Amino acid sequence: MTIGLEIPVFGASAASKAIELGASRIELNASGSYSDGGLTPSLEELKGSSCVRVPLRVMIRPRGPPSELQARDFIYSDEEFAQMETSIQRFKDAGLLNEGRGDGFVFGILKESQDAAETGTGRRKCWVDKERCNRLVEAARPFKTVFHRAFDEIVSCDDTGVAIDDRHAWRIGLDDLAACGFDAILTSGGLGNAIQNVAMLDRIITRAEVFEIEIIVGGGVRKHNIQRLSQQLKLKERPSTYVHSACLSNTVSEGFDVDEAIGVLLHLG
Incomplete structure (x- = not known):
């Protein structure tokens, strides 16, 4: 089976x-x-991209990571959440998205536990903000919805000293996302790059198949590791598999590295 390549563009x-x-x-x-990890594009940027022939997924993220040390990303104020709702509605109202093409939105919102339990990193545990995510999923319909790498923060809440099969945070997070109605999850299987988290990614993909949620494998996916990643996860044997790679020559110009893209594609067919 061919593995799809999703490329984030800026x-x-x-x-x-x-x-x-x-x-x-x-x-x-x-x-x-x-x-910043990708932010909400402008309406003009959507207009300039809407004629593409492949599915188009629009990032909904009002800001990048917080500057405060130890502060967790993907936790938003009421004002920031309102911006996310408004962005989705504005893009839908523009009539530029195509449901039949498979267009959709990419977002993720977390909330932190109220108790004092910490993850060992000096931060409280986090979970899917189900109430807000439900609202955004409903706002986005009939278009597809993808929960982005905020999921990796949830995975990281599990104690790494515990055997993978005994960890629970990622399972709860995946169950919550299924209940919210997400169609896909972009994840590297935890903090860091996908190649570092192959065992966890295997568990996540297998459980997601039960819910018919697509897992998009991202995070440091490059031509030098895509073959190993594909083989270890048996990606060609799984239904509806995608990998996510920026294929950038550098992070300043945000220009594609053609050789990098070709190298990744060689191992996906």
Whole structure:
């Protein structure tokens, strides 16, 4: 089975280039936002990308990681959440998205535990903010919804000293996302890169198949490790598999590295 390549792009001009290189799906982010992990694009950027022939997934993220030391990302104020709702509605109202093409939105919101239990990293445990995620999933319909790498924060809440099969946070998180109605999850299987978390990714993919949730494997996916990653996860034997790679030459220009993209694609067919 062919493995799909999802390429995140940063600005409208990069979308057509990514498709030329072989992307089978595009994640649209604001220009210049790679260092922030991808932010909500402008309506003009969506207009400039809407003629693509592959599914287009639009990032909904109002800001990058907080500057405060030890503060957790993906936890938003009421004002930031309102911005996310407004962005989804504005993009839908523009009439530029195509349900039949498989277009959709990418977002994720967490909440932290109220008790004093910590993860060993100096931070409280976190979970899916089900109430807010439900609202955004409903706002996004009929378009697809993807929970992004905020999921890796949840995975990291498990005690790494415990055997993988005895860890629970990721299971609870996956169950919550299924209940919210998400169609897919972008994850590296925990903090860090996907190649470092193969065992956990295998567990996540297997459980997600029960819910018919697509797992998009991302995080440091490059031509030098894609073959190993694909083989260890048996990606070609799994239904509806995607990998997520920026294929960038550098993080300043956000320009594609053609050789990198070709190298990744060679191992996906």
